[in-house]
């Protein structure tokens with residue numbers, strides 16, 4: 001996971017220890033895709049402490065050599081199917097304005113699942129101590145229907 005994140009040249013790369021610790025404590029809300037036994041993609045997520053019915057996706061990445069084959073979408077669908085069994089109904093994530101691939105990925109997942117797809121401001125570039133783009137919040141939520 002650390003290597004895939006590092007190779008992506010897009011993601012913030014956490015320490016290798018952070019990924020090991022993450023998998024130790026958040027395996028239930030994370031997933032890894034393998035090809036011939038080799039990890040080629042991963043999703044890290046957690047249930048929001050203030051709203052455990054929402055799965056917050058922290059990072060999603062697929063090895064450059066394997067992109068465009070539905071691996072990221074498949075991981076998100078598998079993960080969402082898994083956590084739905086314990087009461088999760090919505091998925092949130094943050095995406096930078098220039099990351100069209102990720103926006104398309106989540107919009108496609110929302111559409112496939114019949115979820116509302118909405119963008120909101122969250123973290124502005126000036127809130128980060130280092131050089132970092134905005135991180136917009138994307139919400140994939142069940143449609144509200146009037147009774």
Ligand SMILES: CC(C)(COP(=O)(O)OP(=O)(O)OC[C@H]1O[C@@H](n2cnc3c(N)ncnc32)[C@H](O)[C@@H]1OP(=O)(O)O)[C@@H](O)C(=O)NCCC(=O)NCCS
Pocket residue numbers: 008010011059060061062063066067068069070071072073074094095096099100101102104105106108
């Ligand atoms: C974003 C990323 C995870 C997508 O992985 P992937 O396995 O290639 O994505 P998929 O093949 O599952 O595609 C899912 C959808 O996104 C669309 N998509 C994927 N990459 C795209 C791109 N570069 N441009 C436009 N659309 C793209 C696909 O067309 C597909 O849409 P569809 O279902 O309507 O056909 C991958 O490009 C990546 O690892 N990028 C670097 C890390 C990153 O930016 N992570 C997200 C940070 S928030």
